[in-house]
Each structure stands twice: as structure tokens, then as C-alpha cells.
Amino acid sequence: MGKDEKKIVFKTVHDLPPMAMSLGTMWVNKTASWRNLKPIIDYEKCIDCMICWKYCPEPAIFLRDPDERVAVDYDYCKGCLICVEECPVDAIYTEEEGK
């Protein structure tokens, strides 16, 4: 299921699990609006080590179709730039948002 199709499917309180467990709210709430710097992957330099995928705290790095290379999900990337810091070959550069 793609993220745009995810919705909370409950009707009443009785359908809910006791705690907020997989309510689908993570998909609904796009949390990237406060990003200042946008990480951009330079595929020429990227060696597909997946370290950025492992370190992203969101996690906003996924394997894209069809070549299964890392890509940033800009709906959820908060711009913490941990990926930039951790990339061993400096394959991720940044651009200011709104430019």
C-alpha cells in the first residue's frame, strides 16, 4: 500500500487497539515542513553502501524503484543532515529550502 492510500480505518473507540499502535498516523502527518536544508544524493558519487539508510532517524531514506538505489523521502525528511555527516564518500550535498 502506498503512503497516500494509508488512512485511519477505525470507526469508533471500540475498533482501536489500547494504545496508538500502527494507526497509520505516521503516513498521514507529513512532518517535513520545518526542514531548512534539503539533502540531495549525488548518484555519480554514491557507492550504494546504505549507511545513510541505516543512520536516518526518521527513517526517510528508502530504496527507490526500479534500480533500488537510496533516495530521500522529502515528505518526512526533517533535514537533520545526519546522512550528510555519515556518508563515507560525501555523496550527499545540501540546498537551502525555498531557493
Added chain:
Amino acid sequence: MKRMAIVGNHALSYGALLSRVQVIAAYPITPQTQVVELLSEMCADGTLKAEFVKVESEHSAMAAVMGASASGARAFTATSSQGLALMHEVLHWVTGARLPVVMGNINRAFGPPWSIWTEQTDSLSQRDTGWMQIYAQDNQEVLDSVILAYKVSEQLLLPTMVVLDAFFLSHTSEPVEIPDQEKVDEFLPPYENKYILNPDAPHAFGGLTNPEWYMELRYKIHKAHEEALDLIEKEGREFEKMFGRYYGLVDPYKVDDAETVLVAVSTAASTARHAVDLLREKGKKVGLLRIRVFRPFPYAKIKEILSNARKVIVLDRNLSPGAGGIIASEVRGALANLRNHPPVLSYIMGLGGRDITTKHIMELFEEAEKMEEGKDIIWKGVKL
């Protein structure tokens, strides 16, 4: 079954041992230290097959037992006073995540000024965290309450705090029956929870929840507390069948024909029981209502018992500065919707571990005889 003389702190440890807890994380603080000292010895010598996690603070201790419980382990911790205050944020987390953690809290007054003696303000200020709270009056009740707490908590997915007075219980030896392990196993089955962290069925827990659904989840927590009112008594009766001791929501004493009823918790209530006996010998119609379970608050029981009284005295060994006695304010709240409710006299006494003696409590009843109306706050024993 064997009978041993043990301190209240060790009654908590034995309760955890017999409940076969699987993870313990705790940080030492007077007067709680003995609880975890004994548990760490039990883990070290193999008596208790549990993971003992050393942590650098109470906040981490609560976080560690929360994680353990979320992964399906029966988890235990204990603390006191400032340590409990430091856990505050995670106490809310544990309830919101609906994890049946059980902890011991030894009542100790807050600093500054530094104090190690008893007072209920520490646990009562965690009133709104959604933890069930049980106030024990003797060491046997401490041990039994741990086992009962797991039994109730795990059915409702709510955490429980078993609360006892510093020194009056924590460091005082009393004869305690240690139930047989087989019988406890029969009473308390292993912890099962289908809402746990499981790599084979991954889920997101506690994610950002819109105003559209947050309220429903809080409603569910409150409903579980309402269910607990019945379940605590039901399990109390089951426990009595197996072990011969009953524990309910409240513990009324000679209230049936009592004109004046005193409301108290913890060891002050056992002292009050003695005072009631002495006054009854003099022909005074007095009684005692010990509140054992403070959350969920037993409104119905309290209303039922106190509506027959002509006067109610509430003894608070705690203080909400700017408001007064915390239990008194709850009791007044419970009575407010009764058409003709008795006046409530709210006494603050025994703060910071100051003694509350039989003589003091007899004085409360004598003073109440002379007062026709309720009083919002009366300071007993302050050097004015």
C-alpha cells in the same frame, strides 16, 4: 508457606521474586535501597532468573522497564521521592503505551529541605499519570499487593504503584507469610500481551496521533481504570480463597453505626484503628475508612460508607501547597454530588515523617465532636 520476619522493603523484593519478574531496572535511593539490594542478590545467586539492569538514573530505570514490558517481559522497579519525580515523564509514557509495569514506591518527603522520612506527597503528585496506586498498611500487604498488582495490571494493561511508608514499613520488621511459589504460579499466570514489540509482526507504537483519535485513547485508559474497580475486588476474593487474606479498594472499620468516620491511608490508618478501639471502649461512635486503592479512586464505596456519617475527618500526611490535603480534596469531591453530605474536616499532620500517635488521632475525634461545620484545612501540631 513459611513465616519470616522481614522489613517492608524486603516484602516488595519477595513479592517481585514470587511474581517471577523477568527484568528489574532500578537506581538506589534511601529509603528504597534494600528493595533492589535483595533483588540483585537474588539475581546473582540464581534464586531469581531475571535480568538486572543497572542504570544511571530513575528516568532510565523507568525507561528500561518500559522497554522490557513492551517486549513482553514482566518488569519491576522501585524508587522514592525525588527518584519518583524524576520518573514522571516516563510514568506517563508507560500508561499511554498501556504497559503493565509494577513498581514499589517508598513514601518519602520531598526536598529541599532534605528529608528521608515518610510523607505521601511524592506518590500523590503522580496522581494523574494513569498508574493505579495501592497504599499498604503492613508488610504482609506489601508482599501480597505486588502479586495482586501484576494479576490486575496484566489483564487491563495498566501499570500499578505499590506504595508504603518510609521507615514505619520500609525498615520495620514484621512477621510475613511467604506464599509457596507453586500457589503463586497458580494464581498468577505468565505475562502475555499481544500488543508487544515483535520483529515478526512489526508495528509502530505511540506515533503522533491527531486530535481526531487522541481523545479515544485517553477514554480507553479511563475505562480500564473503571474496570479495575471491579477487577481489584474480584482478584482480591480469588486471592483470599488461595491465601486466606482479602484486599479490596477500601478497608472500613467499625463504620456501620459510626457518627464520625476518619479517613486515612497507610500506617496512619493502622494507628487510627487502635484509636477507634480506645474511643469505642468509652462509648464513642467512631469509625475508620482506610483508602487502600487511591487510583482508580473508589468513589462509589466512599460515598456509600461516608454518606451514613454525621462528620468526616480526613487525615492527610501530604500537602498540595495552596490547596491543602490531597486526599481530603478527593473525598470532598466524592461527596459533593450527594444531597445531604456530612461536613469534612481536613487535617494536615505528620509531614516529613513526624509521628502520628494514637493520642493525636483521639484528639482529632475529640475536636471534631465540638465542631458542627466542616473546615477546609486544619494544621495539627504546627508550632505556632
